Amino acid sequence: MTAVITVPASLDEQSFEQVLEQVAPLPADAKLLVDARHTRFATPYGLTGLLCLAQSRAEKADFAPPADDEVKSYWSRSSFFRYAEELYTMRGTVPKGRVHQDSDTVLEVTPIAKSEDVHTVVERVKDRATHILTNKLKLETRATMGFTVSLSEACQNIVEHAGRGGWVGVQVYNWAKRRVGRQVVVIAVADAGQGFRQSLSTTRVRALAGDRWGDGEALEAAVTNGYSRHTEPGRGQGIRGIKGYVHRHDGRLSIRSGTSRVTIVPPWDDSPAREDGLPAFVGAQLQIIIPERAEGS
Amino acid sequence: MTPNIDVRSALQEGSQQPYSDLVTRRTGQLVRTVIEHRIADLADGSVAVLDFSHIGLLDRSCADEILSKLMLPLTADHPSKDGYLLLRGIADHHLEIIEAVLEVHELALVVQLPNAEVRLVGAVTEKERRCWETVMRHGAALADAVADEVGLACEACQEMLERLARRRLLRREADRFVPLGAVA
Numbered sequence: 275m276t277a278v279i280t281v282p283a284s285l286d287e288q289s290f291e292q293v294l295e296q297v298a299p300l301p302a303d304a305k306l307l308v309d310a311r312h313t314r315f316a317t318p319y320g321l322t323g324l325l326c327l328a329q330s331r332a333e334k335a336d337f338a339p340p341a342d343d344e345v346k347s348y349w350s351r352s353s354f355f356r357y358a359e360e361l362y363t364m365r366g367t368v369p370k371g372r373v374h375q376d377s378d379t380v381l382e383v384t385p386i387a388k389s390e391d392v393h394t395v396v397e398r399v400k401d402r403a404t405h406i407l408t409n410k411l412k413l414e415t416r417a418t419m420g421f422t423v424s425l426s427e428a429c430q431n432i433v434e435h436a437g438r439g440g441w442v443g444v445q446v447y448n449w450a451k452r453r454v455g456r457q458v459v460v461i462a463v464a465d466a467g468q469g470f471r472q473s474l475s476t477t478r479v480r481a482l483a484g485d486r487w488g489d490g491e492a493l494e495a496a497v498t499n500g501y502s503r504h505t506e507p508g509r510g511q512g513i514r515g516i517k518g519y520v521h522r523h524d525g526r527l528s529i530r531s532g533t534s535r536v537t538i539v540p541p542w543d544d545s546p547a548r549e550d551g552l553p554a555f556v557g558a559q560l561q562i563i564i565p566e567r568a569e570g571s
Numbered sequence: 572m573t574p575n576i577d578v579r580s581a582l583q584e585g586s587q588q589p590y591s592d593l594v595t596r597r598t599g600q601l602v603r604t605v606i607e608h609r610i611a612d613l614a615d616g617s618v619a620v621l622d623f624s625h626i627g628l629l630d631r632s633c634a635d636e637i638l639s640k641l642m643l644p645l646t647a648d649h650p651s652k653d654g655y656l657l658l659r660g661i662a663d664h665h666l667e668i669i670e671a672v673l674e675v676h677e678l679a680l681v682v683q684l685p686n687a688e689v690r691l692v693g694a695v696t697e698k699e700r701r702c703w704e705t706v707m708r709h710g711a712a713l714a715d716a717v718a719d720e721v722g723l724a725c726e727a728c729q730e731m732l733e734r735l736a737r738r739r740l741l742r743r744e745a746d747r748f749v750p751l752g753a754v755a
Contacts, residue, residue: 389597396592396628419664423630426594430632434596508639508675511631515671 276336281310285320287528287561291552297327298553306335308362313340318443318462319561321354321383325441328361329466330556337362352443353382380406380444380459381425387439392429395442396422403444410446410457412567417523421459421564424519427512428463428560434512435473435503436557440465449565456566465557470496470531473503489532490550497529497536516562523564531558540565574613575659579625581605592628599636606641615653616742618751624660624685634672642678645739655739657752658682666692679740681751689752691740698723702731706741711749 279296282289297306308324316324328335337358340346349355350369359368381399385391403425404418413421425444432440442463449458470492474480479495480487495501497517502509520527520538528537528545535549542565582590585601593602610619623629644651661669661682673679673693683689691703701721706712718728736743742751 389595390588392595393586393588393590393592393598396594397590400592400628416664419628420667422628423594423664423668426628426630427632430595430630508635508672511635511672511675515631515668518671 276305276307279306279308281308281313283312283314285313285316287317287319290320290323293323293327294553294555298555302330303332305333306331307338307365308335309338311338311341314342314345316349318383318445318460319464319559321349321352322441322443322462322464323559325357325361325383326464326466326557326559328358335362336365338365339368351382352379353384357383357385378446380446381442383441383443385439386429386432386442389433392426392433395429396426399425399444406446407459410566411459411564413523420519424516424562425461427516428461428562430512431558431560432463432465432467436465436467438465438467440467440557458563458565461562462560464559467557469557474501477501477503477505488534490534490548493529493531493534493536494548520562520564525562525564527562529558529560574609574617575620575622576606576609577622577625578602591626593626593633593637594628594630596632596636599633603637603640606637610654613654618655618657620657620659620752622659623665626665629665629668631668631672634668638669638672638680639676639678642680642739643676646678646737655742655751656680660685679738681740683752699731699735702728703735703740706732706748707750711744711747713746714748717748
């Protein structure tokens, strides 16, 4: 029997939880149909999350693409179907062939598995990011370099810690949500790997935590306190650098792993700094949001 | 002897790719290995100049893998060799990353900016910086002269200059302390 997983009409970091709530109770080998027919909008977090969902299944899942041609075309321009077609059994047709890049797409959904992939991402993004971020987000050129460096560090988390390939996507939006009321650029990096808890399972911080060790504690250890599974000094600098960049640019950083999420919360957002008890999901999902520079800042 | 190492050529040699960006820890390991190979045979007391002029982006993981792992053995209680590093062609966006990495390890480095300004970056106290800048101004100086200028007791100044030399930020020539590279 096939379980139908309904993808919300608007798929972003928050609403992706609705997908996971449906999937979490099911065994890994249960047959799924991921039904996105009524989905009208998806962020890079949503698209990369759907690819991770497919990777996490023991039984290849079916996928029903959006019914709306415009939405389907956008997902195609984002390169989602290019990879989804390998990971899912498609129920329905999707646009084929080369399509022009969307003007607000800084980076289409791109696989990350090794160091060379990070170089490819940086090479593809740096000129385009400078153009889009200076024009649309009014960031200084130097800030756009910091953006690409943060993207590089975020992607490296997959290479260094996930134990399995993942995905990255970057998009600019006019984001009315949460009263930001300005353009934002969103980086999503997701993998279906071992997650933070497992990655830190042999560290001192895990030993000290004893029975209190869980996904939330692992995320706090890595994100807040800079712990890494590698014990040599100087590790954990990637996330530290991302946090510094996000803080300087009034941005938001969230990392979800297992059943928890930690968020570096900017003044314009009201997310909790830590959430536990979320539906279980493999790997780690990171999102960075950098808003348009406010007038006079 | 002051050998100049073009970091971009080290990057391309190490990665076997036409990269110009120093990103990822793996890339840092490859570049460091090339640099270590190039400086291995230098005479004691040599200053190797790492030229970043043709480097695009630099991320923290890569910078950490290159700079901290080159500097830590040189500044240990029993240094791996008597050698010095000076960075050249450092852009503003590199500087921010390099400072952050050095501070994590309580290291410092001498860098020459594109406008030829020579600067001490990383973990240094205000007094250390003043002593270092005084030596840079003089080109070479005895501890007494530096102490007079910065208003420190002679012994304290001597100790501070020796510490700067142990940290590979100045060179010691008999009783005098001298800069690593170009004089500001």
